[in-house]
Structure formats: C-alpha cells, structure tokens
Amino acid sequence: MNKATCRGCGAPIVWIKTPAGKAMPCDPAPVYYKATPDGKDKVVTTRGEVVSCEIVPGANATDAGYRPHWATCPQADRFKRGGRHHE
Numbered sequence: 001m002n003k004a005t006c007r008g009c010g011a012p013i014v015w016i017k018t019p020a021g022k023a024m025p026c027d028p029a030p031v032y033y034k035a036t037p038d039g040k041d042k043v044v045t046t047r048g049e050v051v052s053c054e055i056v057p058g059a060n061a062t063d064a065g066y067r068p069h070w071a072t073c074p075q076a077d078r079f080k081r082g083g084r085h086h087e
C-alpha cells in the first residue's frame with residue numbers, strides 16, 4: 001500500500017491496487033464489515049476487491065477492509081466518476 005495525502009481535503013489516504021490494476025484511494029484506518037449483496041456501504045478488501053457491505057461493529061463482522069476515501073471525503077465532488085470536469 002502506498003501512503004499519500006488527499007488533494008481535496010488533506011487527509012491521509014492509502015492507495016490500494018485492485019485486481020484490474022487500478023489504484024483506489026482509501027482511508028488508512030481499517031473498518032469491520034459484513035458482506036451483503038445489497039449493502040449500502042462499499043469497502044475495499046486487502047486484496048483490492050470492492051464489495052457491497054454494511055459497516056458493523058467488530059463482533060458482527062465477517063472481515064475487515066478499507067473505506068474508499070470518496071465515501072468519507074468532504075471534497076468528494078472532486079472524485080466524480082472518471083475525474084472529468086463538466087463546463
């Protein structure tokens with residue numbers, strides 16, 4: 001994992017590589033989650049897979065992973081899909 005700083009809000013982030021070779025900016029603190037197909041949260045596993053899940057307290061969790069930073073960033077608008085700007 002590569003450590004970095006969010007260019008939007010200045011928070012520390014880590015880059016996690018997905019199996020497709022893309023790097024996802026994530027919050028550095030791991031969270032516990034329970035994988036559910038229609039979960040409202042998204043988590044990136046340590047293997048770089050994005051799973052739908054619910055963030056839950058540790059005792060109820062099936063695994064631990066990382067929240068994508070665009071889910072928590074106050075400047076999330078900058079993370080709009082594809083990084084394109086509309087004018």
Ligand SMILES: [Zn+2]
Nearest residue numbers: 006008009073
């Ligand atoms: Zn940010």
